[in-house]
Amino acid sequence: MRQSQAETRRQQNVAKRSMTKEAKQLANLIAGLRQSLEEIHKERASIKLSGAEMGMLDERRNNLLLTIAALNDRLSAVQGLINLGRPHIIRVH
Numbered sequence: 001m002r003q004s005q006a007e008t009r010r011q012q013n014v015a016k017r018s019m020t021k022e023a024k025q026l027a028n029l030i031a032g033l034r035q036s037l038e039e040i041h042k043e044r045a046s047i048k049l050s051g052a053e054m055g056m057l058d059e060r061r062n063n064l065l066l067t068i069a070a071l072n073d074r075l076s077a078v079q080g081l082i083n084l085g086r087p088h089i090i091r092v093h
Contacts, residue, residue, distance in 0.1 A: 019078050026075040037064050
């Protein structure tokens with residue numbers, strides 16, 4: 001019985017480390033995407049662009065916003081599981 005409890009605790013520690021690493025990676029990725037978003041805003045405001053170029057920048061901005069929102073949801077879920085003390089390795093297929 002003690003051996004299975006120790007194994008469970010070990011698995012939880014491994015999962016917590018894995019999820020903590022994932023949370024850090026997600027936070028860094030989100031920060032990088034937000035910088036790209038800022039660059040798009042600056043480019044859009046500072047340069048005279050044609051309608052097609054503006055549309056392209058708007059499309060890039062919209063895609064970045066959707067990606068950031070999805071990554072924020074994932075980060076929130078990972079942090080929630082860590083905070084609840086219920087870490088597990090999330091498998092993505």
